[in-house]
Amino acid sequence: MASKKKVTIGLGEIGASWATRSDKFVSPDDGFGAKPTYHVHPDVSRPEQSAVLNFRTLKEIEGYIEARKKADDIYGGVWAKWGDDYDCDDFYAEEMTASVAADNIMNDFWESMA
Secondary structure, eight states, X not given: OOOHHHXXXXXXXXXXXXXSOSSOBOOOOOSSOOOOBEEEESOTTSOOGGXXXXXXXXXXXXXHHHHHHHHHHHHHHHHHHHTTOOOSXXXXXXXXXXXXXXXXXXXXXXXXXX
C-alpha cells in the first residue's frame, strides 16, 4: 500500500511535486459527480496549472512514478551513453528508438488508468 510519505519522496525523485497542497482535494459539488483527487505537478521547473495531473489514489500516483522512472531510465540512458558525441546519425536513431519506447511506457500507464 502506498503511503503519502513514500509517494512524496517518489515525486521528488522524478522531479514532480504536489500541486496546490498535499492534501486530497475535494472538488465543490459541480453537479457532474466530481470525485476527490490528488493534484500533481509532473515537472516542478514548470508548474503551470494546465500541466497538473489528477489522481484518485496514492496507488495511482505510485504507478505513475514507477512508469516515469522506467521511461526516464530508457531515454536518459541514451544521453548518458553518448555524452558529448551525440551529433551523429547513430545517436539520433538510438535516441528516436528510446523516445518511442519511453512514450510507450507512459501510454501503457495512462491506458491502464482508463
